[in-house]
Amino acid sequence: MMTHTINCGTFDDRLSGYLEGELSPGEQRAAEAHLASCLRCTALVRDLDAIRADAGALPELSPSSDLWDGIARRIEAPVVPLAAPAAPIFVVAGERRRRMDRVWLGAIAAALVAVTAGVTYMLTIATSPRREEIAVSSPAVVSDTARLAIPDSPFPTDTAAPHDSGAPTPGSAAQNVVNAPNAPTTATYSREIDRLRTIFTRNRNQLDPRTAAIIEANLKVIDDAIAQSRAALAQDPASRFLNDQLNNALDKKLELLKTAALLPQRT
Amino acid sequence: MMVATVDNTSLTTGRSDAEDVALAAKGDRVAFERVYRAHVNRVFAVCARMVADRTLAEELTQDVFVRAWSKLELYRGESAFTTWLHRLAVNVVLNARKSDGRNRTRFGSEPDEVDSLPHARSSSWTPGMRLDLEAAIAGLPPGARQVFVLHDVEGYKHEEIAEMLGITAGGSKAQLHRARMLLREALNR
């Protein structure tokens, strides 16, 4: 049996394979034979082996400070489920309060004027603060559609503000309403959106089906945008810019519904 | 060398790690904090060595636990929790946003900093410096460093590393060898 002797250069080439145990039997023998008589390569192998062993024994490391707070804050964000198309909902979990800019949102609601089917009406704001906050774990529909008078008549100004909704009212959908300071304004948008949606649904079969489908699809796009803005606000409640975005999206929804409601008349 | 401890009993609470994990998976945040404390150093070590930037590693460590929190309900106990968490950490590190090569300074979280200048992203290795192993690893080029940390420090196999990094097993072996040779050179100065 002849052992083919190799030099350092060849050993270097095969070193990786040697350390991985991947050499063929012949190559393995040659390598071992070389090591038996070569100080340079023996030192090399010993160093690399030591590095491997030391690496495996490296200790755990500690961060320079306690990272828990940062983590806790990020996992603590309240859960906001996607809203049903006409029913904006907040779900508050945990102790986190939402500081919505109540006055500011109220101003938007006050300025909301809708022209639908030739009828103009003013929406009023319920300015009394919300008296209770109910946390729910599943989305519920807030829909005042059942309470609305016939769509063509002036909007009733005494429609129940959210703080009345705790009491059971016949004809109203399950009122597990949440969300505190901006409740009046959201309810305002919600009522108007409901109203226009009713009109759209009623007139829908008079529209070109393709157009109707596109309007539906875009209403969904806007709903997604509303949900996104809400989710973002849940993380960053004091953000005026996010409030802006949310209101923009709600405005766009109204605008689209108005356009849709007027389509048959316009043409 | 991968330590797979399934049952870290906390001396203070008497509750085992497995129990805390189970509770945390159901949404118990207090239990999750205990899980965090039991595993943070290990996770941080992987992150710190793979990215060679302790500040970034702290951010990534947080990312790992935030991710773990949301994925915890998917953990079914098929592997040891430490293995599961470890893999998650490696994933987070590998997917972390890469610099596009421009010379930028990052302002991350610098807890004990008031008005000092930001760190450079990673320490550079200058031939001729005497270094200990930890620092030498930090000085490796990124590809070699990642493979070295995963293989020699954390104990993954080449096939696993190849899959994680999107390279071939042969490539992984080559990188490992290169890393070891560079480390040897650095340590022998």
Next chain:
Amino acid sequence: MTGMRLSVILGAIVAIGVLEPPSALAQRERDGEREQAQSRIDTTFTFSRTGVVDLTQISGDVIVTAWERGEARVRAYTERGRVRSNLSSSRISVNVERVRGRVGDSRFEVSVPVGVRVIARSTSGDVSVRGTRGQVDARSTSGDVEVTDATERVLLESVSGDVRASQLTGEVRIESVSGTIEARDVTGDVRAETTSGDVSLTRATSKSVYVATVSGEVEYEGNIDAGGRYEFRAHSGDVRLEIPENSSAQFSVQTYSGSLDTEFPLTLQPGQRTSQRPRRFEFTLGGGSARVTAESFSGDIVLTRRARSSR
């Protein structure tokens, strides 16, 4: 179509279902049932450079181009129903008359003198206005909006479509909900907002910029004018600003869980605590004459130097 032309020369037409120009009626009688199947306008007439064009489509595209002539050409077509138009030398107004059920294909193509003010809307079609060098109000719900060379007041909106604009001057306002906003070569005040799309504002020369998106990314490449005010806001997306090397501005940067990456060397103000969240960075470049606000919640803020060659 001679009857239509005649009416234009005489003045305003009112073409509603009730009252029709005699020859159009004659045309209908001649064609019998075909009148229901199609409707077309193709007419060219004198039109003022200070005129207004108001086009409303439902499912079709609206395409407006400009030329140097003192005339307007209106071509409108709808597969079902009729095109209703109101045409004078100072005002063009075209929309589609109601039809039961399917509307079918429809398209408006209008060429106008440079300088004219354009209002163009479609619900599902694309809206394109090019070269008018005047005020433009272009909106679509699901279609794309594409506008080039508009001035004074530019209002561009889409809900799910993209908005692409270039060479805009004056007061510019762009909104989309899920679409992307891309505006290039913009001079003048700009406000661009979308919810889930990206916003890209490049080659911008503006003293007042407001860009906001919730989940998209913000990209700005442009000048920082001394005395200008620039505001960039995102929630989960990154904010990337590429500004001149010698920008002079006071920066107010904030991110909750993202980071600030900067090519500009900068010193944090004394006493600044970067360990809290949200992370706030206040710093100054140059003389600090402009004001730049860049905020994201979970995205990064990235500040890079604009390469000289791009200007």
